[in-house]
Amino acid sequence: MFGKAFAPEYQGALTTLSVNSSLTEVLAVGTEQLRAAEQAGKNAEAARSGLAVAEAHRRLGRVGEADRAWKASYRSAREAGDLGAMAWALWSGGTLARQRGALALARRLLGLAAELGERGGDVVVRGYSLAGLAETGRIQGDYEAVGRLHEQLLAEARRRGEARHTVWALEGIAQMHRNTGAYDTAYALFEEAAEVAARADDRRGHAWALRGLADIVSVRDGDVERALALLSEAEAGCRAMSLSGALAYNHKMRGNVFYRAGRWAEARELYEEALAEFRAMSEPRGEALARLGLAKSLARLGRDRDETAVELADLYEVLGRIGLRHAQEMVARAQAEFGVEPGAAR
Numbered sequence: 001m002f003g004k005a006f007a008p009e010y011q012g013a014l015t016t017l018s019v020n021s022s023l024t025e026v027l028a029v030g031t032e033q034l035r036a037a038e039q040a041g042k043n044a045e046a047a048r049s050g051l052a053v054a055e056a057h058r059r060l061g062r063v064g065e066a067d068r069a070w071k072a073s074y075r076s077a078r079e080a081g082d083l084g085a086m087a088w089a090l091w092s093g094g095t096l097a098r099q100r101g102a103l104a105l106a107r108r109l110l111g112l113a114a115e116l117g118e119r120g121g122d123v124v125v126r127g128y129s130l131a132g133l134a135e136t137g138r139i140q141g142d143y144e145a146v147g148r149l150h151e152q153l154l155a156e157a158r159r160r161g162e163a164r165h166t167v168w169a170l171e172g173i174a175q176m177h178r179n180t181g182a183y184d185t186a187y188a189l190f191e192e193a194a195e196v197a198a199r200a201d202d203r204r205g206h207a208w209a210l211r212g213l214a215d216i217v218s219v220r221d222g223d224v225e226r227a228l229a230l231l232s233e234a235e236a237g238c239r240a241m242s243l244s245g246a247l248a249y250n251h252k253m254r255g256n257v258f259y260r261a262g263r264w265a266e267a268r269e270l271y272e273e274a275l276a277e278f279r280a281m282s283e284p285r286g287e288a289l290a291r292l293g294l295a296k297s298l299a300r301l302g303r304d305r306d307e308t309a310v311e312l313a314d315l316y317e318v319l320g321r322i323g324l325r326h327a328q329e330m331v332a333r334a335q336a337e338f339g340v341e342p343g344a345a346r
Helices: 023-039 043-059 063-080 083-099 103-120 123-140 143-160 163-179 183-200 203-221 224-241 244-260 264-280 284-300 305-322 325-337
Strands: none
Touching (some): 083 103, 123 325, 183 203, 203 244, 224 244
16 A cells, blocks of 8 residues: 655655645745755755755756755765765765766766665665666666666565655656557556556656656557647646656657657647757757657658758767667667668768
8 A cells, every 4th residue: 555655855844845846835945944954054954955955956957056956965964974865965966967968977876875875774765766776777778787676666665655666666667668669568557657646646756657658548559639638637737846857758748649640740849849948957868859859750841851861860979978779779760761871970
């Protein structure tokens, strides 16, 4: 049985905040508590409040502010000798690094966070950090290496009755099945994630699960209207919580649905919208995926073949630098689809 979802990153004076609190509220309350803690010389509390500030900035797509906030949280935690708070700050920094496409840095920071969490006896931050490592491997396409870790973390989350982490693990495993063509298995896992998230009142997890379901409904069933309805439901949750990143990925997926349906002009508009959103939050993985969708839509709408070839070759190179092998394979398939030279720019 699962209880209500909670947000362990909201700590100290911020434990009263809900997992569904809007990020603008989290930022306002966190900043207020951080200033009070700093004025009182309470390093441990400053670290805990600073973590919430860092996470709010990160999820709002404010990369520079998030980077400064997690580092300040770590310094305060270190001065207080609080290993758990140090681990949480490193987790935030590692998650931000993954969001920015700095995957080697993400692995290093998340590995340190897991180690400190274990030393400090904080099983939750250890689990979140291992989950971050698993997700980093998953988005790189290293499914064999991280599949077992996803399953292990899912089992641990179920055992502890931790709804939010259970939802995360289900969605990660579902995404790997979806990417390898096991659509029925992926659908069942996304559906379970949506049900657990709904019962636990985890709106963020529910929105991501709905996005996953929409993807399967679109690619497997060709059901455009149901896919769009699922994405609209997910978007409402994203907007209620000011989830900038999730909203951008929602718009990109809406573009995917239109593209698969042959509605290329509508797809182009959605990819352009998502691309602007990803660029505003310095999210290189999302930016590259939106560029890919846009390039394919423009090619279908009559763009010059040479221009398409140059764009796809550049994307192949960009994704290689980030280390996203699965996304590179998507570009290679697009190059084959449009009959242009495979691989990166020469």
